[in-house]
Amino acid sequence: MKPPAYWFDGSRPPLHARLLARLYGAATRLRLKLLRPRKVARPVVVIGNLIAGGSGKTPLTIAVVERLRAEGWTPGVASRGYGREQAGTPRWVEATTDPRLGGDEPVLIAARTGAFVRVDKDRVRAARKLIEAGCDVVVCDDGLQHYRLRRDLEIEVIDGRRRYGNGWLIPAGPMREPAARSAGCDFRVLNTGVDDALEAGFGEWPMRLQTGRVLPLAGGRPLPLSAFAGQRVHAVAGIGHPERFFDTLREAGIAVVPHAFDDHHRYSAEDLQFGSDLPVLMTEKDAVKCMRFVGERHFSVPVSAQLPEAFWIALLDRLRALAR
The missing domain is CATH 3.40.50 (Rossmann fold)
Structure with a gap:
């Protein structure tokens, strides 16, 4: 569904949307107070974004899984499998899985990486299944707002062109959480796509998508x-x-x-x-x-996500420290 123009064009959101955004924010804060995050036995890396819609999470997830495997890790991917049929049924996803049952992004990740991929609305349960299967690190494709699973590292992916739009919460703007939430993420990756004119700001790692x-x-x-x-x-x-x-x-x-x-x-x-x-x-x-x-x-x-070598060194150093 195409987002409202006022999310990104600089115009003021209508009054009803601004009122609903305040209710959305209040509900989000209440949910966070009531949640008790569950820890699993292996490190958890969550890759997500703060705005509704895509920002380049899946290419980065694939790149992270491939690099971890190259460094001797056995990563597994946990995903909700958004939009799939039988959404309440957990399942393993392989390259040959019907995307209608496994979800388009999980099938793509499985096809590109060959890693264990588990789809489940309950990401805690998905993470535990991956660990039972022999994975020593769990990578969550999306799920920055799924606080029930305790995460050890968070990677925020930012759309280099749209960034946070007008900065309002849904439905007045594209934000799932306030922009201040970004400061709590361990890594902030700016998806520049193929645009050489876009530059990462302070504290951001540039990610270029290569074809x-x-x-x-x-x-x-x-x-x-x-x-x-x-x-x-x-x-x-x-x-x-x-x-x-x-x-x-x-x-x-x-x-x-x-x-x-x-x-x-x-x-x-x-x-x-x-x-x-x-x-x-x-x-x-x-x-x-x-x-x-x-x-x-x-x-x-x-497309393949290309990031500076310094990003990988920093990420791997953090993971090794967690695994000790």
Whole structure:
């Protein structure tokens, strides 16, 4: 669902939204007072954001899992699996799991990393299952506001262009929690996407999303993204901020015919019928949900999160200290 324009365009939210935002804030504070966080037997790293919608959490989650495995850890991923069917049923997620049951982001993470991925509305229970399976660190994809699971490290991901919008709480603005909450996070990662003009501020780590190849969804050899430079394509994005994907393609010299869908949209074959035979490029998150009806003109554009080596050194040092 597209957010109201006043969240990000500088205009004043309507009175009813501001009143509801105050009620939302009061309810959030009350919930925090009543909660008693549960600790699990291994370190927990939560990757999340303070605004509603996407900010680049999943690419960072994948990067963290891959780096931890390279350093000898056995990470497991806990996720709610937002928007999935049978949401009350916990399950293990693999690359072959139907995204309708496992959730689009968990299936993508499983496919990219090969790590244990557990979806469960109860993240404490998910974390314990991952530890029983042999994981020595639990990485939560999203869940910054899921305080029932005690976390050892928090990583906030910030959209480099939109940041906190107007700063108001939902529904007057995009904030799930007040901006002051950011100061309590151990790491603050600024998603600059492909925009070299965006710079991280004090206390922020820059994260750039790199695209190197394009994958034909019907099978075949990967292509460089540059192979589509100078062409018109249909660009499909059902993510929190579709313009980020469209801008990535434009930066590569591709003429974009944009098709934005709601985050976690459930695709049908009709959604990809655009009345012309142009190539269709989509995000990985969308591609995992479209495999049943793709053809030779459909492609996925994977992205990889690139962060300074100093970020990884700092994160690994903190984790090693926790594991002692």
